[in-house]
Amino acid sequence: MENKGFIRKTKQRKAILSVLRSTKIHPTADWIYEEVRKEVPNVSLGTIYRNLKILTEMGEVMELSYGSTYSRFDGNPDNHYHFVCEECGSIFDIDIDIAEKFETKVENKLGVKVTDHRMEFYGLCTECLKSKQESAAK
Ligand code: ZN
Numbered sequence: 001m002e003n004k005g006f007i008r009k010t011k012q013r014k015a016i017l018s019v020l021r022s023t024k025i026h027p028t029a030d031w032i033y034e035e036v037r038k039e040v041p042n043v044s045l046g047t048i049y050r051n052l053k054i055l056t057e058m059g060e061v062m063e064l065s066y067g068s069t070y071s072r073f074d075g076n077p078d079n080h081y082h083f084v085c086e087e088c089g090s091i092f093d094i095d096i097d098i099a100e101k102f103e104t105k106v107e108n109k110l111g112v113k114v115t116d117h118r119m120e121f122y123g124l125c126t127e128c129l130k131s132k133q134e135s136a137a138k
């Protein structure tokens with residue numbers, strides 16, 4: 001006898017994970033919901049939220065919370081940095097490995113052991129910067 005409930009849950013979670021792993025836009029739960037629905041039509045938004053929480057706790061995905069705005073999700077759970085555009089809300093990965101140096105500096109200064117740290121970069125993305133410059137030139 002097969003456990004249908006378990007299979008359905010696994011299928012939903014797999015669909016969420018594959019949607020997240022195949023995008024670089026760091027989407028909201030709503031966006032993930034719309035994408036997963038194409039594959040699993042009867043999925044609910046509540047199920048998406050629940051599974052995102054589980055996947056985050058499992059260390060499979062990363063939740064990026066920005067205070068008052070909706071959380072964004074990242075299919076890459078490894079510690080890496082993000083640039084957030086304050087104009088359009090785009091989030092980009094910053095592929096520079098500076099983590100180790102920072103942690104070593106803090107460890108040496110305070111004599112502690114650093115296990116984790118967070119850092120965000122904010123500003124204007126290239127697209128928003130371009131349109132700002134274009135409208136200023138008019
Ligand atoms: Zn932008």
Ligand code: MN
Binds near residue numbers: 026074081082
């Ligand atoms: Mn990322």
